[in-house]
Amino acid sequence: MASDLSAPPVLSTPAEYTFIDDPTLSSTIAQTKQTKRSDDELYEVYEIARTAADIQQNGWRHIALQFPDAMLPDAPWIVNALRKELRSVAAHLQGDGEENEEKPAESQRLYILADTSYSACCVDEIAAEHANAEGVVHYGRACLSPTSRIPVIHIFTKQKLDYYTITESFEKEFQDKTDKVVVMADVMFQDHVLPICELLRERGYTTIIATEIVRDPTGPIPNRNIIFSATPSEDEIVHNLNEYHLFHISTPPTSLLMTLSSRLASLRIYSTPSSPYITDSTPLDPSATQSLLRRRYGLVIRLATASIIGILVNTLSVKNYMSTISTLKSQIAAAGKKSYTIVVGKLNAAKLANFAEIDGWVVVGCWESGLVEQEGLWKPVVTPFELGLALQGEESRVWTGEWWGGIEGVGTSWAEERSAESIAKQSQVEEDSAAAPDLYDIEGGVDDEESEPPEFDLRTGKLVSNSRPMRMAIRSVPRSGAETNDVLSSLNQTTASSAAIVRRAAGDVALVNGVASPGAEFLRSQRTWQGLGTEFGTEDDEDSTVVREGRSGVARGYTVGTDETRT
Known part of the structure; x- marks a missing residue:
């Protein structure tokens, strides 16, 4: 049958899309469209002078530069500009006012982290450690979560804003000049918050609260601190935060949008052209948070x-x-x-x-x-x-x-409260077992699990009998006093030192090193592929199939045993 395909299907990103418009890009985070900028603009946007000064002050020799996908096209330019600036700073510190372009920058090495292991907002310490980096320069917006091993310099980049357009948008959203409003911006636009608040106060707004960046993700407003003003006080604002509206410059990520919507009276967004969390087709609407x-x-x-x-x-x-x-x-x-x-x-x-x-x-x-x-x-x-x-x-x-x-x-x-309840319940089981060791052999006897109320799936209304497998495991082992104590102690273990799977009898729970393992039970009873040499099965099962030599070589000429087969 003839095929309608005129060319083979595209199974990878074509080379012409590299660093430009990746058709495989996730729909949730749009890649910022690149605009051609001069060297002077890039020098200001990426804060080359401040970055070099901080690196020199920290004494770093191996520096990792982490970029989000949208900024990777500028990475080579940033490396060259940073090298020149580092030479200039070093020469200035040594008392030499002239920059030596011929001298190689061998004392400091810069590494580009072109791909992050997890989210671009987090500092990729693992990739930086592979380069033996002493510090990381993180570009673009960031979640500001504290790092555990490597120090970091955050370069949020400098972005321009039209103050007139923003104030006009603010006046349309808040026509009452006595409204209580907190002004917040994405980290890439944070430098504009104070000037905008001053313009709004000049236009007659009496309760405009500015914010500043602080590394505190657990704060009432994540990673933001309310700039102190005489009236009202900072404590009063935080205590009555649900009475304040929020005007956010640039579209926030969905997680921040949901957090802010649950803590403030309302949320209004001023979208910016370079917002990294919004696409033209799927803008985020604060009213959708509910x-x-x-x-x-x-x-x-x-x-x-x-x-x-x-x-x-x-x-x-x-x-x-x-x-x-x-x-x-x-x-x-x-x-x-x-x-x-x-x-x-x-x-x-x-x-x-x-x-x-x-x-x-x-x-x-x-x-x-x-x-x-x-x-x-x-x-x-x-x-x-x-x-x-x-x-x-x-x-x-x-x-x-x-x-x-x-x-x-x-x-x-x-967790401590639930753990205390669990320990108390287990202690009661131990006491009952010691007082009546034959409890589980009595016909119609009731154990701890059966005495608890039934649990139902609220979506389907069906009874759920296996939602707590680690408690059910108590009934699936021999019930002598010593064995019961061993099982109760083993149920508190979260990991096993060996991967050996123990064969179990019908009706019992699979154990790994004496610890109940729902994963091993799932492998035995529900997985269609259990691997070679599995020990699960009945006594009548045949031994594992002998491993035989298969094909070897490459696709253009396989070798099967001593015979050569062409394909």
């Missing part, structure tokens, strides 16, 4: 009945990501569920689909990358804040409308 929050709550309900939860590590640079993982493990274990920690780099649906046994995911990332769009994903992916809601019981799960996307606000009080 529907977004309803969708997030729907994911919370889905995860409430999950039995196996994957802890998805989406950053290796945020300072407290390890302690957050430990907190999440404690929360999940206290709820009687099983957790697995997985690192996959940049997320996509194909990677997560490989883990079919995972019923839902919780992301360990910064406050921006912690929000993962659900499009194309098979299982729900939530933030640590949403996981805390999902693990609470139906009688205590109350959502006030507040939302948070990152790991910085993750506390341990709820």
